[in-house]
Amino acid sequence: EAGVTQSPTHLIKTRGQQVTLRCSPISGHTSVYWYQQALGLGLQFLLWYDEGEERNRGNFPPRFSGRQFPNYSSELNVNALELEDSALYLCASSLVPGGGTEAFFGQGTRLTVV
Amino acid sequence: GENVEQHPSTLSVQEGDSAVIKCTYSDSASNYFPWYKQELGKRPQLIIDIRSNVGEKKDQRIAVTLNKTAKHFSLHITETQPEDSAVYFCAASKEVGGADGLTFGKGTHLIIQP
Numbered sequence: 001e002a003g004v005t006q007s008p009t010h011l012i013k014t015r016g017q018q019v020t021l022r023c024s025p026i027s028g029h030t031s032v033y034w035y036q037q038a039l040g041l042g043l044q045f046l047l048w049y050d051e052g053e054e055r056n057r058g059n060f061p062p063r064f065s066g067r068q069f070p071n072y073s074s075e076l077n078v079n080a081l082e083l084e085d086s087a088l089y090l091c092a093s094s095l096v097p098g099g100g101t102e103a104f105f106g107q108g109t110r111l112t113v114v
Numbered sequence: 115g116e117n118v119e120q121h122p123s124t125l126s127v128q129e130g131d132s133a134v135i136k137c138t139y140s141d142s143a144s145n146y147f148p149w150y151k152q153e154l155g156k157r158p159q160l161i162i163d164i165r166s167n168v169g170e171k172k173d174q175r176i177a178v179t180l181n182k183t184a185k186h187f188s189l190h191i192t193e194t195q196p197e198d199s200a201v202y203f204c205a206a207s208k209e210v211g212g213a214d215g216l217t218f219g220k221g222t223h224l225i226i227q228p
Contacts, residue, residue: 031215033215033216035218041220042120042203042218042219042220042221043158043203043218043221045215045216045217045218048215055215056215090157090158100145100146100207100208101146102148102160102163103148103160103215103216105150105157105158105159106157107156107157108157
């Protein structure tokens with residue numbers, strides 16, 4: 001069975017540009033979480049989607065947004081990129097929504113903003 | 115929302131010695147506490163978890179303890195080996211239906227000295 005997959009694995013963008021990251025959860029998982037992992041800052045919670053709805057968002061500005069599709073895959077969009085957006089963006093999925101169970105992570109997308 | 119503090123940020127131990135990583139959480143309603151291991155360049159993976167109805171759980175060389183009254187939990191690794199070198203994250207969440215998903219600590223870089 002395929003795990004959580006993310007694309008692209010790496011990308012470089014210029015400050016002010018927009019970027020879209022993609023995530024496919026494990027088959028049967030309805031919850032998708034997005035995390036930002038910047039150097040030294042651990043795993044910062046960005047967004048949580050379940051059954052196509054945004055359930056919660058972390059302490060990030062509105063230029064971070066996303067959506068979840070009917071097949072439960074998800075996109076993370078970041079507008080007006082800033083240098084400090086450079087980080088590893090990790091997607092995770094879980095069988096049960098909201099917590100209380102294992103979250104399976106993708107390999108991440110390494111975003112570099114120059 | 116939940117806040118998870120983790121320390122130390124870096125821990126260096128001799129191979130064969132024990133390592134202990136400690137976390138505290140703020141929300142008394144949290145009742146699920148997983149630990150993730152992230153090797154260099156890889157995705158975080160669950161190594162052990164504990165629920166609030168249990169005070170201790172062991173899996174071979176790894177154990178986790180939970181003190182609900184004090185709102186802290188710890189990861190214990192005995193007989194450390196080189197392959198234990200990684201970043202370890204603790205997390206906390208409510209059970210099914212919680213609105214916050216997993217809240218992670220900032221991570222502990224465990225270094226096993228030969």
